[in-house]
Amino acid sequence: xxxxxxxxxxxxxxxxxxxxxxxxxxxxxxxxxxxxxxxxxxxxxxxxxxxxxxxxxxxxxxxxxxxxxxxxxxxxxxxxxxxxxxxxxxxxxxxxxxxxxxxxxxxxxxxxxxxxxxxxxxxxxxxxxxxxxxxxxxxxxxxxxxxxxxxxxxxxxxxxxxxxxxxxxxxxxxxxxxxxxxxxxxxxxxxxxxxxxxxxxxxxxxxxxxxxxxxxxxxxxxxxxxxxxxxxxxxxxxxxxxxxxxxxxxxxxxxxxxxxxxxxxxxx
Numbered sequence: 001x002x003x004x005x006x007x008x009x010x011x012x013x014x015x016x017x018x019x020x021x022x023x024x025x026x027x028x029x030x031x032x033x034x035x036x037x038x039x040x041x042x043x044x045x046x047x048x049x050x051x052x053x054x055x056x057x058x059x060x061x062x063x064x065x066x067x068x069x070x071x072x073x074x075x076x077x078x079x080x081x082x083x084x085x086x087x088x089x090x091x092x093x094x095x096x097x098x099x100x101x102x103x104x105x106x107x108x109x110x111x112x113x114x115x116x117x118x119x120x121x122x123x124x125x126x127x128x129x130x131x132x133x134x135x136x137x138x139x140x141x142x143x144x145x146x147x148x149x150x151x152x153x154x155x156x157x158x159x160x161x162x163x164x165x166x167x168x169x170x171x172x173x174x175x176x177x178x179x180x181x182x183x184x185x186x187x188x189x190x191x192x193x194x195x196x197x198x199x200x201x202x203x204x205x206x207x208x209x210x211x212x213x214x215x216x217x218x219x220x221x222x223x224x225x226x227x228x229x230x231x232x233x234x235x236x237x238x239x240x241x242x243x244x245x246x247x248x249x250x251x252x253x254x255x256x257x258x259x260x261x262x263x264x265x266x267x268x
Contacts, residue, residue: 009110010100010110022110028122038094043064043072043093044094045061045096046083053108061132065130065132068124069093070131070133071133077168079169079225079226081246083097085245086135089140090135095113096110096111096112097111099225138172138173145177158182159217160184160186160218161185162220163175163220164211164220166196166207166222167191168196168226174247188210203223203230204240207221212236220254226245227243227246228246229246239253240268253268
């Protein structure tokens, strides 16, 4: 049995997180899908921006193909919350996400959605070869997060916002979304760097000193896979909380500031 922690199974790349172990865990996931009568639905496969994450995801796909399970593979590194959201959007059996979350660059991991708790490392039944479809969920996801937003009020406010995806997979999400709402947006660290600038992609306050120094109404930072977030207001005060979707929480914070003022951030 392999026990998944809160954030799945992870380890140091090339030490315990190897292609061989990824194959073993993927076989266990495939067997779980068969055991729970989920193998007739596709499995979403996602990965974040860290070193070899795309290659590890390809390995997961190969195992699923051999096990007769169809896969929906993201076109590029994609935030964890978007991958999770895509399970329902695509009526999938679940998802496997290759991610090290906010850990240092030498770590990687596998997260299986739904959280199975533990899986047995065994081979799935042999069957037909599974198919693979590439897909890009960004536009549909951005429409989803706009649904409960007072877009007109946000546009009228003309906020100046700095977005920091911390070199991770949220690049092109918050910045693009907020620009579409008429915000003045500047993005920092908005390119893929598998070393994350030498710092763990974790939006804790000590890692956001550059964001604090920038003059803006809001600074919005996301972890490497966008599962966690940090916010800096125009006075330099830091806010954060545990959440399932850092992107959505940042959008909610913008909406909250527009409707109720900056002091409402204390309620996060």
